[in-house]
Amino acid sequence: MRTGFANKDMLKQRDIERDDNSKKNHPALMPAPAATQRQPFLEIKNVAKTYNSARGDVAALEDINLTIQASEFIGILGPSGCGKTTLLRCLAGLDQPSAGEISIGGKLVAGPPDNLGVVFQRDILLDWRTVLQNVLLPVEVYRLKMSEWRPKALQSLDLLGLAGFEHRYPWELSGGMRQRVAICRALLLNPSLMLMDEPFGALDAMTRDELNLELQRIWMAHSKTVVFVTHSITEAVFLADRVVVMSRSPGRIADVIDVDLARPRELAVRETGEFARLSRKARILFEQMGLMSASVRI
């Protein structure tokens, strides 16, 4: 199944957006889509992961329980080494939990599901293939009809501001452009689930802001479930419906913060009192873990 979960509320939201662009400037007029979603899609039950390495066992995750609704945008925040990538790898079926289970759309994850798009911190583009050939890679892997998918790839590149760059090579692009290509590739087959592991971590602040806005736009238009790992509290609160804060290794869920800010969110929302309140909540959790504090510990 590769179709997205285009439910009525999301489509309505898109139509409102199209019909009245002026409303974009009035986020308060737009209901947050996730507020109306109540369809469990991804279920993580009692998941633990221990790596057995030559240097001994490493407990990466412990007691992870989380239910994610269809079309929900989940942000995952946590200190380095707390198991965020491990969790994403388990969700993607690239790794098996040592205990517990994960199901997507009611089916237990036993290997990479085919309705999945993944974007990693480093874009992993193939340097010997052009931008278009990189985006079309999944079409080759799944042996789909090239003539059908080529126009869609071009359309998707256009949507992400890459029209005219189809025949360039990745090494001719900036970091932000490369990441856009990686997003186009992950989106091409219209996956219902997108897993993103610090996709914008290596970018400068302005490009990151731009891509945050683009990602929000794509998510609102295509109604995907997104699990987005980041180290940035601001990015997590800006993008997510719920922010899952993980504690230090072995990673556990320390808290889940509901973000009820209306959509579409403009960058200016970051200057509001409500945004500051939500960010503070996450920061305090990290301070309680002994992180992000200026006080000197002797």
Ligand SMILES: Nc1ncnc2c1ncn2[C@@H]1O[C@H](COP(=O)(O)OP(=O)(O)OP(=O)(O)O)[C@@H](O)[C@H]1O
């Ligand atoms: N293949 C592996 N073998 C042994 N230990 C591993 C392996 N992969 C990860 N780990 C360990 O598991 C823990 C969690 O790693 P993981 O990469 O999931 O953390 P992370 O939260 O993504 O960190 P970062 O924010 O730095 O990317 C770490 O202690 C790491 O050293």
Ligand SMILES: [Mg+2]
């Ligand atoms: Mg990681």
